[in-house]
Amino acid sequence: MRKLFALVQRELLAYFSSPLAYVVLTAFLFINGYVFYLIVAFLNNPQVQAMAPLRLMFGGTIFFWLYLLFVVPVITMRLLAEERRTGTLEVLLTSPVSEGQVVIGKFLAAFVFYLFLWLPTWVYVAILASHAKIDFGPVWTGYLGIALLGLLFLSIGLLTSALVRNQIIAAILAFAVLVVVFSLGLVESLATGAALKGALGYMNLWGHMDDFAKGIVDTRHVVYDLSLTGLFLFLASKALEASKGR
Protein backbone atom coordinates (compact mmCIF):
# COMPACT_ATOMS: atom_id res chain seq x y z
CA MET A 1 0.00 0.00 0.00
CA ARG A 2 2.81 2.36 0.90
CA LYS A 3 4.66 1.46 -2.27
CA LEU A 4 1.53 2.19 -4.27
CA PHE A 5 1.18 5.54 -2.54
CA ALA A 6 4.80 6.37 -3.37
CA LEU A 7 4.20 5.49 -7.03
CA VAL A 8 1.08 7.66 -7.22
CA GLN A 9 2.83 10.54 -5.49
CA ARG A 10 5.80 10.39 -7.85
CA GLU A 11 3.54 10.29 -10.86
CA LEU A 12 1.52 13.30 -9.70
CA LEU A 13 4.74 15.18 -9.12
CA ALA A 14 5.72 14.34 -12.69
CA TYR A 15 2.36 15.66 -13.95
CA PHE A 16 2.50 18.93 -12.15
CA SER A 17 6.15 19.61 -12.87
CA SER A 18 5.66 19.36 -16.62
CA PRO A 19 4.22 22.17 -18.71
CA LEU A 20 1.86 19.65 -20.25
CA ALA A 21 -0.39 19.66 -17.19
CA TYR A 22 -0.90 23.40 -17.36
CA VAL A 23 -1.42 23.45 -21.12
CA VAL A 24 -4.06 20.73 -20.82
CA LEU A 25 -5.70 22.47 -17.88
CA THR A 26 -5.81 25.84 -19.63
CA ALA A 27 -7.18 24.43 -22.86
CA PHE A 28 -9.72 22.45 -20.88
CA LEU A 29 -10.96 25.52 -19.03
CA PHE A 30 -11.03 27.59 -22.19
CA ILE A 31 -13.12 25.07 -24.11
CA ASN A 32 -15.42 24.37 -21.18
CA GLY A 33 -15.95 28.08 -20.61
CA TYR A 34 -16.80 28.55 -24.27
CA VAL A 35 -19.22 25.62 -24.26
CA PHE A 36 -20.83 26.88 -21.07
CA TYR A 37 -21.34 30.29 -22.66
CA LEU A 38 -22.88 28.71 -25.79
CA ILE A 39 -25.23 26.57 -23.73
CA VAL A 40 -26.41 29.45 -21.57
CA ALA A 41 -26.85 31.69 -24.63
CA PHE A 42 -28.75 28.92 -26.39
CA LEU A 43 -31.09 28.27 -23.47
CA ASN A 44 -31.73 32.01 -23.10
CA ASN A 45 -33.53 31.94 -26.41
CA PRO A 46 -37.24 31.95 -25.46
CA GLN A 47 -38.09 29.77 -28.45
CA VAL A 48 -35.94 26.91 -27.18
CA GLN A 49 -37.44 24.20 -25.02
CA ALA A 50 -36.27 24.56 -21.41
CA MET A 51 -33.59 22.09 -20.31
CA ALA A 52 -31.11 21.69 -17.48
CA PRO A 53 -27.95 23.47 -18.69
CA LEU A 54 -25.66 21.04 -16.92
CA ARG A 55 -27.28 18.13 -18.71
CA LEU A 56 -26.06 19.68 -21.95
CA MET A 57 -22.73 20.45 -20.36
CA PHE A 58 -22.10 16.84 -19.34
CA GLY A 59 -21.91 14.94 -22.55
CA GLY A 60 -24.78 16.70 -24.27
CA THR A 61 -22.58 18.36 -26.87
CA ILE A 62 -19.94 17.04 -29.23
CA PHE A 63 -17.40 19.39 -27.62
CA PHE A 64 -17.43 17.30 -24.48
CA TRP A 65 -16.54 14.16 -26.41
CA LEU A 66 -14.08 15.71 -28.81
CA TYR A 67 -12.15 17.16 -25.97
CA LEU A 68 -12.22 13.97 -23.91
CA LEU A 69 -11.06 11.87 -26.85
CA PHE A 70 -8.08 14.19 -27.27
CA VAL A 71 -7.18 14.93 -23.75
CA VAL A 72 -7.14 11.42 -22.32
CA PRO A 73 -4.38 10.18 -24.65
CA VAL A 74 -2.37 13.27 -23.73
CA ILE A 75 -2.78 12.46 -20.05
CA THR A 76 -1.81 8.81 -20.42
CA MET A 77 0.73 8.73 -23.25
CA ARG A 78 3.74 9.44 -21.05
CA LEU A 79 2.94 7.02 -18.25
CA LEU A 80 4.76 3.85 -19.29
CA ALA A 81 6.16 4.67 -22.72
CA GLU A 82 8.41 7.38 -21.33
CA GLU A 83 9.70 5.18 -18.52
CA ARG A 84 10.56 2.52 -21.03
CA ARG A 85 12.31 4.98 -23.33
CA THR A 86 14.47 6.55 -20.63
CA GLY A 87 15.16 3.24 -18.89
CA THR A 88 13.65 4.16 -15.51
CA LEU A 89 11.29 1.24 -16.03
CA GLU A 90 14.26 -1.06 -15.56
CA VAL A 91 14.91 0.43 -12.14
CA LEU A 92 11.24 0.29 -11.23
CA LEU A 93 10.78 -3.32 -12.32
CA THR A 94 13.88 -4.50 -10.52
CA SER A 95 12.59 -3.09 -7.24
CA PRO A 96 10.15 -5.12 -5.19
CA VAL A 97 6.99 -3.76 -6.77
CA SER A 98 4.90 -5.92 -9.07
CA GLU A 99 3.89 -5.00 -12.60
CA GLY A 100 0.31 -4.80 -11.35
CA GLN A 101 1.26 -2.28 -8.68
CA VAL A 102 3.08 -0.14 -11.23
CA VAL A 103 0.04 -0.16 -13.52
CA ILE A 104 -2.40 0.64 -10.70
CA GLY A 105 -0.14 3.39 -9.37
CA LYS A 106 0.11 5.05 -12.76
CA PHE A 107 -3.60 4.65 -13.33
CA LEU A 108 -4.59 6.19 -10.02
CA ALA A 109 -2.28 9.14 -10.58
CA ALA A 110 -3.77 9.72 -14.04
CA PHE A 111 -7.26 9.51 -12.55
CA VAL A 112 -6.45 12.02 -9.83
CA PHE A 113 -5.12 14.37 -12.50
CA TYR A 114 -8.25 13.83 -14.58
CA LEU A 115 -10.50 14.66 -11.62
CA PHE A 116 -8.37 17.72 -10.97
CA LEU A 117 -9.11 18.88 -14.52
CA TRP A 118 -12.83 18.76 -13.79
CA LEU A 119 -12.57 20.51 -10.45
CA PRO A 120 -12.80 24.08 -11.82
CA THR A 121 -16.06 23.23 -13.61
CA TRP A 122 -17.79 23.56 -10.26
CA VAL A 123 -17.54 27.28 -10.97
CA TYR A 124 -20.28 26.82 -13.59
CA VAL A 125 -22.40 24.96 -11.10
CA ALA A 126 -21.89 27.82 -8.65
CA ILE A 127 -22.80 30.43 -11.30
CA LEU A 128 -26.00 28.58 -12.18
CA ALA A 129 -26.86 28.03 -8.51
CA SER A 130 -26.47 31.74 -7.81
CA HIS A 131 -29.03 32.64 -10.49
CA ALA A 132 -31.52 29.83 -10.26
CA LYS A 133 -32.55 26.95 -8.08
CA ILE A 134 -30.81 23.88 -9.40
CA ASP A 135 -31.31 20.22 -8.60
CA PHE A 136 -28.03 18.88 -7.27
CA GLY A 137 -28.96 15.22 -7.79
CA PRO A 138 -28.24 15.18 -11.53
CA VAL A 139 -25.15 17.31 -10.94
CA TRP A 140 -23.64 14.67 -8.70
CA THR A 141 -24.60 11.79 -10.98
CA GLY A 142 -23.25 13.77 -13.93
CA TYR A 143 -19.88 14.00 -12.21
CA LEU A 144 -20.12 10.30 -11.37
CA GLY A 145 -20.62 9.59 -15.07
CA ILE A 146 -17.62 11.73 -15.92
CA ALA A 147 -15.53 9.85 -13.37
CA LEU A 148 -16.58 6.44 -14.70
CA LEU A 149 -15.93 7.51 -18.27
CA GLY A 150 -12.54 8.76 -17.14
CA LEU A 151 -11.68 5.38 -15.64
CA LEU A 152 -12.54 3.61 -18.87
CA PHE A 153 -10.76 6.04 -21.18
CA LEU A 154 -7.67 6.30 -19.00
CA SER A 155 -7.31 2.52 -18.80
CA ILE A 156 -7.27 2.38 -22.59
CA GLY A 157 -4.63 5.10 -22.73
CA LEU A 158 -2.53 3.30 -20.15
CA LEU A 159 -2.67 0.07 -22.14
CA THR A 160 -1.38 1.71 -25.32
CA SER A 161 1.34 3.41 -23.30
CA ALA A 162 2.38 -0.01 -21.99
CA LEU A 163 2.69 -1.34 -25.51
CA VAL A 164 5.11 1.11 -27.10
CA ARG A 165 8.23 3.09 -26.35
CA ASN A 166 7.29 6.33 -28.08
CA GLN A 167 4.74 8.48 -26.31
CA ILE A 168 3.41 10.12 -29.46
CA ILE A 169 2.67 6.70 -30.90
CA ALA A 170 1.05 5.73 -27.60
CA ALA A 171 -1.19 8.79 -27.83
CA ILE A 172 -2.20 8.13 -31.43
CA LEU A 173 -2.96 4.48 -30.66
CA ALA A 174 -5.01 5.49 -27.64
CA PHE A 175 -6.93 8.01 -29.69
CA ALA A 176 -7.69 5.40 -32.36
CA VAL A 177 -8.94 2.87 -29.80
CA LEU A 178 -10.97 5.52 -27.98
CA VAL A 179 -12.66 6.62 -31.18
CA VAL A 180 -13.66 3.02 -31.87
CA VAL A 181 -14.97 2.48 -28.32
CA PHE A 182 -16.85 5.77 -28.45
CA SER A 183 -18.36 5.26 -31.88
CA LEU A 184 -19.49 1.67 -31.27
CA GLY A 185 -22.71 2.98 -29.78
CA LEU A 186 -23.20 5.53 -32.52
CA VAL A 187 -23.38 2.94 -35.28
CA GLU A 188 -26.35 1.38 -33.50
CA SER A 189 -28.72 2.92 -36.01
CA LEU A 190 -26.85 1.25 -38.87
CA ALA A 191 -27.06 -2.19 -37.30
CA THR A 192 -29.53 -4.77 -38.47
CA GLY A 193 -30.70 -7.54 -36.18
CA ALA A 194 -32.04 -7.10 -32.67
CA ALA A 195 -29.07 -8.77 -30.94
CA LEU A 196 -26.45 -6.57 -32.59
CA LYS A 197 -28.59 -3.49 -32.11
CA GLY A 198 -29.01 -4.36 -28.45
CA ALA A 199 -25.31 -4.97 -27.95
CA LEU A 200 -24.32 -1.74 -29.63
CA GLY A 201 -26.98 0.12 -27.69
CA TYR A 202 -25.50 -1.25 -24.49
CA MET A 203 -22.14 0.17 -25.51
CA ASN A 204 -23.50 3.61 -26.38
CA LEU A 205 -21.38 5.89 -24.24
CA TRP A 206 -23.26 9.00 -25.33
CA GLY A 207 -26.43 7.40 -24.05
CA HIS A 208 -24.70 6.40 -20.81
CA MET A 209 -23.55 9.93 -20.20
CA ASP A 210 -26.98 11.35 -20.97
CA ASP A 211 -28.54 9.03 -18.38
CA PHE A 212 -26.04 10.11 -15.76
CA ALA A 213 -26.61 13.77 -16.62
CA LYS A 214 -30.36 13.26 -16.22
CA GLY A 215 -29.75 11.86 -12.75
CA ILE A 216 -30.19 8.19 -13.63
CA VAL A 217 -27.58 5.81 -12.27
CA ASP A 218 -28.08 2.70 -14.37
CA THR A 219 -26.00 -0.14 -12.92
CA ARG A 220 -25.58 -1.59 -16.42
CA HIS A 221 -23.59 1.49 -17.39
CA VAL A 222 -21.55 1.29 -14.22
CA VAL A 223 -20.80 -2.40 -14.79
CA TYR A 224 -19.87 -1.75 -18.42
CA ASP A 225 -17.40 1.01 -17.53
CA LEU A 226 -15.84 -0.76 -14.56
CA SER A 227 -15.50 -4.17 -16.18
CA LEU A 228 -13.85 -2.74 -19.28
CA THR A 229 -11.55 -0.67 -17.09
CA GLY A 230 -10.56 -3.82 -15.22
CA LEU A 231 -9.93 -5.64 -18.46
CA PHE A 232 -7.72 -2.92 -19.92
CA LEU A 233 -5.73 -2.58 -16.70
CA PHE A 234 -5.19 -6.33 -16.61
CA LEU A 235 -4.00 -6.25 -20.22
CA ALA A 236 -1.71 -3.31 -19.45
CA SER A 237 -0.08 -5.20 -16.61
CA LYS A 238 0.37 -8.28 -18.81
CA ALA A 239 1.79 -6.12 -21.59
CA LEU A 240 4.23 -4.63 -19.12
CA GLU A 241 5.30 -8.06 -17.96
CA ALA A 242 5.74 -9.33 -21.50
CA SER A 243 7.71 -6.32 -22.63
CA LYS A 244 10.34 -6.44 -19.91
CA GLY A 245 13.85 -6.17 -21.15
CA ARG A 246 12.75 -5.15 -24.59
Next chain:
Amino acid sequence: MIEVEGLTKRFVDRDAVANVSFFVPEGEVLGFLGPNGAGKTTTMRMITGFLPATSGRVRVAGLDVARDPLGVRARIGYLPENVALYPEMRVEEYLRFRAAVEGVPRGEVKARVDETSERCMVSDVRRQLVGTLSKGYRQRVGLAGALIHRPAVLILDEPTVGLDPRQIVKIRELITELGREHTVILSTHILPEVEQVCRRVLIIDDGKLVADGTPEQLRGGLSGAAELAVQLEAPEAEARAALAALPGAADVRGEGSGRFRVAVDGTSDLRREVFKLAVARGWVLLEMAQTVPSLEDVFLRLTTHDAEAGSESPVEEVANA
Protein backbone atom coordinates in the same frame (compact mmCIF):
# COMPACT_ATOMS: atom_id res chain seq x y z
CA MET B 1 24.72 -15.89 -2.40
CA ILE B 2 24.19 -15.90 -6.15
CA GLU B 3 23.95 -19.17 -8.03
CA VAL B 4 23.74 -19.12 -11.79
CA GLU B 5 23.22 -22.44 -13.55
CA GLY B 6 23.27 -23.01 -17.28
CA LEU B 7 21.87 -19.56 -17.94
CA THR B 8 20.97 -19.00 -21.58
CA LYS B 9 19.27 -16.15 -23.37
CA ARG B 10 18.33 -16.69 -26.95
CA PHE B 11 17.36 -13.70 -29.02
CA VAL B 12 15.80 -14.31 -32.39
CA ASP B 13 18.82 -15.62 -34.23
CA ARG B 14 21.62 -15.94 -31.71
CA ASP B 15 22.46 -16.80 -28.13
CA ALA B 16 23.30 -13.57 -26.35
CA VAL B 17 24.25 -15.64 -23.33
CA ALA B 18 24.99 -19.33 -23.71
CA ASN B 19 25.03 -21.79 -20.85
CA VAL B 20 26.72 -19.59 -18.27
CA SER B 21 27.19 -20.97 -14.77
CA PHE B 22 28.91 -19.46 -11.76
CA PHE B 23 28.56 -19.03 -8.05
CA VAL B 24 29.21 -15.92 -6.01
CA PRO B 25 29.66 -16.50 -2.28
CA GLU B 26 28.51 -13.94 0.24
CA GLY B 27 30.74 -10.91 0.61
CA GLU B 28 32.60 -11.32 -2.64
CA VAL B 29 33.26 -8.53 -5.13
CA LEU B 30 33.03 -10.14 -8.54
CA GLY B 31 34.25 -8.40 -11.66
CA PHE B 32 32.36 -9.20 -14.80
CA LEU B 33 34.58 -8.52 -17.78
CA GLY B 34 34.00 -8.69 -21.46
CA PRO B 35 34.07 -6.68 -24.65
CA ASN B 36 31.04 -4.60 -25.57
CA GLY B 37 28.16 -6.79 -26.62
CA ALA B 38 29.57 -9.91 -24.96
CA GLY B 39 26.45 -10.45 -22.87
CA LYS B 40 27.34 -8.75 -19.58
CA THR B 41 24.22 -6.59 -19.37
CA THR B 42 22.00 -9.43 -20.55
CA THR B 43 23.36 -11.70 -17.82
CA MET B 44 22.90 -9.04 -15.16
CA ARG B 45 19.37 -8.33 -16.30
CA MET B 46 18.56 -12.02 -16.02
CA ILE B 47 19.93 -12.09 -12.49
CA THR B 48 17.72 -9.17 -11.52
CA GLY B 49 14.75 -10.83 -13.23
CA PHE B 50 14.22 -7.89 -15.57
CA LEU B 51 14.88 -10.20 -18.49
CA PRO B 52 13.44 -13.72 -18.39
CA ALA B 53 16.00 -16.42 -19.15
CA THR B 54 15.43 -18.75 -22.10
CA SER B 55 16.75 -21.57 -19.97
CA GLY B 56 18.81 -22.06 -16.87
CA ARG B 57 18.34 -20.96 -13.31
CA VAL B 58 19.30 -18.03 -11.13
CA ARG B 59 19.08 -18.13 -7.36
CA VAL B 60 19.77 -15.17 -5.13
CA ALA B 61 20.00 -15.82 -1.40
CA GLY B 62 18.36 -19.18 -2.04
CA LEU B 63 15.38 -17.71 -3.91
CA ASP B 64 14.66 -18.63 -7.50
CA VAL B 65 14.28 -15.53 -9.70
CA ALA B 66 11.62 -17.17 -11.84
CA ARG B 67 9.55 -18.38 -8.87
CA ASP B 68 9.90 -15.55 -6.42
CA PRO B 69 10.75 -12.47 -8.47
CA LEU B 70 9.65 -9.98 -5.83
CA GLY B 71 11.68 -11.72 -3.11
CA VAL B 72 14.78 -11.54 -5.29
CA ARG B 73 14.13 -7.93 -6.27
CA ALA B 74 13.90 -6.98 -2.60
CA ARG B 75 17.38 -8.37 -2.00
CA ILE B 76 19.04 -6.78 -4.98
CA GLY B 77 20.22 -3.23 -5.51
CA TYR B 78 20.68 -2.64 -9.21
CA LEU B 79 22.38 0.19 -11.03
CA PRO B 80 21.68 -0.18 -14.75
CA GLU B 81 24.18 0.91 -17.31
CA ASN B 82 22.46 4.11 -18.41
CA VAL B 83 21.56 5.24 -14.86
CA ALA B 84 18.02 6.28 -15.65
CA LEU B 85 16.62 8.78 -13.16
CA TYR B 86 13.55 11.00 -13.08
CA PRO B 87 14.77 14.45 -14.13
CA GLU B 88 11.85 16.32 -12.55
CA MET B 89 12.59 15.10 -9.03
CA ARG B 90 14.95 16.58 -6.51
CA VAL B 91 17.74 14.26 -5.36
CA GLU B 92 16.19 13.98 -1.92
CA GLU B 93 12.73 13.28 -3.34
CA TYR B 94 14.15 10.64 -5.59
CA LEU B 95 15.92 8.87 -2.75
CA ARG B 96 12.81 9.00 -0.57
CA PHE B 97 10.82 7.55 -3.46
CA ARG B 98 13.33 4.75 -3.96
CA ALA B 99 13.31 4.04 -0.22
CA ALA B 100 9.51 3.69 -0.19
CA VAL B 101 9.45 1.52 -3.31
CA GLU B 102 12.27 -0.69 -2.03
CA GLY B 103 10.39 -1.20 1.20
CA VAL B 104 12.46 0.73 3.72
CA PRO B 105 10.34 1.06 6.90
CA ARG B 106 8.69 4.47 7.09
CA GLY B 107 10.41 5.48 10.31
CA GLU B 108 13.87 4.78 8.90
CA VAL B 109 13.54 6.58 5.60
CA LYS B 110 14.93 9.91 6.72
CA ALA B 111 17.96 8.43 8.46
CA ARG B 112 18.61 6.13 5.51
CA VAL B 113 18.42 8.97 2.97
CA ASP B 114 20.82 11.05 5.08
CA GLU B 115 23.26 8.21 5.52
CA THR B 116 23.19 7.09 1.89
CA SER B 117 23.57 10.58 0.43
CA GLU B 118 26.51 11.14 2.76
CA ARG B 119 28.08 7.89 1.69
CA CYS B 120 27.60 8.41 -2.04
CA MET B 121 28.77 12.02 -1.78
CA VAL B 122 25.57 13.62 -2.99
CA SER B 123 24.67 15.51 0.21
CA ASP B 124 25.65 18.83 -1.34
CA VAL B 125 23.10 18.47 -4.17
CA ARG B 126 20.17 17.12 -2.18
CA ARG B 127 17.87 20.00 -3.06
CA GLN B 128 18.88 20.05 -6.72
CA LEU B 129 16.75 18.69 -9.55
CA VAL B 130 18.12 15.43 -10.88
CA GLY B 131 17.83 16.74 -14.44
CA THR B 132 20.36 19.49 -13.72
CA LEU B 133 23.06 17.22 -12.30
CA SER B 134 26.34 16.40 -13.99
CA LYS B 135 27.02 12.87 -15.15
CA GLY B 136 29.20 12.12 -12.12
CA TYR B 137 26.51 13.18 -9.70
CA ARG B 138 23.81 11.32 -11.59
CA GLN B 139 25.88 8.17 -11.36
CA ARG B 140 26.25 8.60 -7.62
CA VAL B 141 22.56 9.39 -7.14
CA GLY B 142 21.77 6.19 -9.04
CA LEU B 143 24.16 4.28 -6.82
CA ALA B 144 22.59 5.83 -3.72
CA GLY B 145 19.20 4.70 -4.99
CA ALA B 146 20.47 1.15 -5.45
CA LEU B 147 21.93 1.14 -1.94
CA ILE B 148 19.10 2.74 -0.03
CA HIS B 149 17.54 -0.49 1.23
CA ARG B 150 20.90 -2.05 2.15
CA PRO B 151 20.48 -4.94 -0.27
CA ALA B 152 22.38 -8.16 0.27
CA VAL B 153 23.45 -8.10 -3.37
CA LEU B 154 24.56 -5.11 -5.41
CA ILE B 155 24.63 -5.36 -9.18
CA LEU B 156 26.41 -2.50 -10.88
CA ASP B 157 26.51 -2.31 -14.66
CA GLU B 158 29.53 -0.28 -15.71
CA PRO B 159 29.35 2.15 -12.80
CA THR B 160 32.33 4.27 -13.85
CA VAL B 161 31.54 4.84 -17.51
CA GLY B 162 31.61 8.50 -18.48
CA LEU B 163 33.12 9.78 -15.26
CA ASP B 164 36.21 11.93 -14.98
CA PRO B 165 39.33 10.32 -13.48
CA ARG B 166 38.84 11.84 -10.04
CA GLN B 167 35.25 10.63 -9.87
CA ILE B 168 36.31 7.19 -11.04
CA VAL B 169 38.74 6.95 -8.14
CA LYS B 170 36.01 8.00 -5.71
CA ILE B 171 33.47 5.53 -7.05
CA ARG B 172 36.01 2.72 -6.92
CA GLU B 173 36.83 3.51 -3.33
CA LEU B 174 33.16 3.47 -2.56
CA ILE B 175 32.66 0.11 -4.27
CA THR B 176 35.60 -1.38 -2.42
CA GLU B 177 34.06 -0.15 0.82
CA LEU B 178 30.66 -1.54 -0.14
CA GLY B 179 32.26 -4.89 -0.85
CA ARG B 180 32.81 -5.28 2.88
CA GLU B 181 29.09 -5.44 3.61
CA HIS B 182 27.48 -6.50 0.35
CA THR B 183 27.99 -9.12 -2.28
CA VAL B 184 28.82 -7.13 -5.39
CA ILE B 185 28.78 -7.95 -9.08
CA LEU B 186 30.41 -5.24 -11.12
CA SER B 187 30.59 -5.22 -14.88
CA THR B 188 33.15 -3.23 -16.73
CA HIS B 189 35.53 -3.27 -19.62
CA ILE B 190 38.12 -1.21 -17.79
CA LEU B 191 40.78 -3.66 -16.65
CA PRO B 192 42.66 -1.74 -13.97
CA GLU B 193 39.30 -1.25 -12.29
CA VAL B 194 38.89 -4.98 -11.89
CA GLU B 195 42.39 -5.45 -10.53
CA GLN B 196 41.80 -2.75 -7.95
CA VAL B 197 38.34 -3.61 -6.85
CA CYS B 198 37.57 -7.26 -7.44
CA ARG B 199 38.66 -10.38 -5.67
CA ARG B 200 37.41 -12.55 -8.48
CA VAL B 201 36.94 -12.09 -12.19
CA LEU B 202 34.69 -13.67 -14.77
CA ILE B 203 35.46 -13.06 -18.40
CA ILE B 204 32.60 -13.45 -20.80
CA ASP B 205 32.97 -13.36 -24.54
CA ASP B 206 30.35 -13.84 -27.21
CA GLY B 207 27.90 -15.05 -24.58
CA LYS B 208 30.21 -17.71 -23.18
CA LEU B 209 32.18 -17.78 -19.97
CA VAL B 210 35.85 -18.01 -20.95
CA ALA B 211 37.58 -17.49 -17.61
CA ASP B 212 36.80 -17.57 -13.91
CA GLY B 213 39.26 -16.94 -11.11
CA THR B 214 41.19 -14.39 -9.08
CA PRO B 215 43.21 -11.89 -11.13
CA GLU B 216 46.37 -13.75 -10.05
CA GLN B 217 45.02 -17.11 -11.16
CA LEU B 218 44.02 -15.71 -14.52
CA ARG B 219 47.45 -14.25 -15.08
CA GLY B 220 49.07 -17.49 -13.97
CA GLY B 221 46.97 -19.55 -16.30
CA LEU B 222 48.48 -17.80 -19.25
CA SER B 223 51.62 -19.80 -19.97
CA GLY B 224 54.68 -18.17 -21.45
CA ALA B 225 53.46 -14.67 -20.87
CA ALA B 226 55.58 -13.97 -17.81
CA GLU B 227 59.10 -13.13 -18.69
CA LEU B 228 62.39 -12.75 -16.92
CA ALA B 229 64.98 -10.41 -18.37
CA VAL B 230 68.52 -11.30 -17.26
CA GLN B 231 71.93 -9.85 -18.00
CA LEU B 232 74.94 -11.96 -17.04
CA GLU B 233 78.68 -11.67 -17.45
CA ALA B 234 79.13 -15.24 -18.65
CA PRO B 235 79.96 -17.34 -21.71
CA GLU B 236 76.96 -16.93 -23.98
CA ALA B 237 76.27 -20.55 -24.96
CA GLU B 238 76.90 -21.97 -21.52
CA ALA B 239 74.66 -19.44 -19.83
CA ARG B 240 71.90 -20.01 -22.35
CA ALA B 241 71.96 -23.78 -21.80
CA ALA B 242 72.00 -23.37 -18.02
CA LEU B 243 69.02 -20.99 -18.07
CA ALA B 244 67.03 -23.24 -20.34
CA ALA B 245 67.66 -26.14 -17.96
CA LEU B 246 66.02 -24.35 -15.04
CA PRO B 247 62.70 -25.93 -14.06
CA GLY B 248 59.87 -23.66 -15.17
CA ALA B 249 61.77 -22.02 -18.01
CA ALA B 250 59.87 -22.46 -21.24
CA ASP B 251 62.08 -20.71 -23.71
CA VAL B 252 65.30 -18.70 -23.68
CA ARG B 253 66.13 -15.97 -26.14
CA GLY B 254 69.61 -14.51 -26.28
CA GLU B 255 69.87 -10.84 -27.18
CA GLY B 256 73.64 -10.49 -27.23
CA SER B 257 76.12 -9.00 -24.70
CA GLY B 258 74.91 -11.40 -22.04
CA ARG B 259 71.25 -10.40 -22.18
CA PHE B 260 68.62 -13.14 -22.13
CA ARG B 261 64.88 -13.23 -22.07
CA VAL B 262 63.46 -16.26 -20.33
CA ALA B 263 59.83 -17.09 -20.95
CA VAL B 264 58.37 -18.54 -17.76
CA ASP B 265 55.65 -21.12 -17.35
CA GLY B 266 52.60 -20.16 -15.34
CA THR B 267 53.38 -18.45 -12.11
CA SER B 268 56.88 -19.84 -11.59
CA ASP B 269 59.32 -17.34 -10.14
CA LEU B 270 62.83 -18.09 -11.42
CA ARG B 271 64.67 -15.17 -9.85
CA ARG B 272 65.98 -17.17 -6.92
CA GLU B 273 67.24 -19.96 -9.19
CA VAL B 274 68.94 -17.56 -11.55
CA PHE B 275 70.73 -15.89 -8.66
CA LYS B 276 71.89 -19.25 -7.25
CA LEU B 277 73.01 -20.35 -10.70
CA ALA B 278 75.11 -17.23 -11.13
CA VAL B 279 76.68 -17.68 -7.71
CA ALA B 280 77.43 -21.39 -8.31
CA ARG B 281 79.06 -20.75 -11.65
CA GLY B 282 80.83 -17.62 -10.52
CA TRP B 283 78.98 -15.39 -13.05
CA VAL B 284 78.24 -11.78 -12.37
CA LEU B 285 74.57 -10.93 -12.38
CA LEU B 286 74.23 -7.45 -13.86
CA GLU B 287 70.50 -7.15 -14.20
CA MET B 288 67.34 -9.10 -13.57
CA ALA B 289 63.72 -8.04 -14.01
CA GLN B 290 60.51 -10.01 -13.99
CA THR B 291 57.48 -8.99 -16.03
CA VAL B 292 54.15 -10.49 -15.12
CA PRO B 293 51.35 -10.55 -17.68
CA SER B 294 48.71 -7.96 -16.98
CA LEU B 295 45.06 -8.83 -16.83
CA GLU B 296 44.91 -6.96 -20.09
CA ASP B 297 47.07 -9.63 -21.74
CA VAL B 298 44.78 -12.30 -20.39
CA PHE B 299 41.72 -10.42 -21.55
CA LEU B 300 43.07 -9.78 -25.02
CA ARG B 301 44.26 -13.37 -25.39
CA LEU B 302 40.84 -14.72 -24.44
CA THR B 303 38.63 -12.36 -26.36
CA THR B 304 40.39 -11.42 -29.58
CA HIS B 305 39.36 -14.42 -31.65
CA ASP B 306 36.47 -12.37 -32.95
CA ALA B 307 38.66 -9.78 -34.58
CA GLU B 308 40.71 -12.49 -36.30
CA ALA B 309 37.64 -14.31 -37.50
CA GLY B 310 36.22 -11.02 -38.69
CA SER B 311 39.13 -10.34 -41.02
CA GLU B 312 38.49 -13.59 -42.85
CA SER B 313 34.78 -13.20 -43.04
CA PRO B 314 33.05 -14.42 -46.18
CA VAL B 315 31.55 -10.98 -46.65
CA GLU B 316 34.97 -9.54 -47.29
CA GLU B 317 35.91 -12.30 -49.66
CA VAL B 318 32.79 -11.60 -51.64
CA ALA B 319 33.63 -7.93 -51.65
CA ASN B 320 37.11 -8.66 -52.95
CA ALA B 321 35.92 -11.05 -55.63
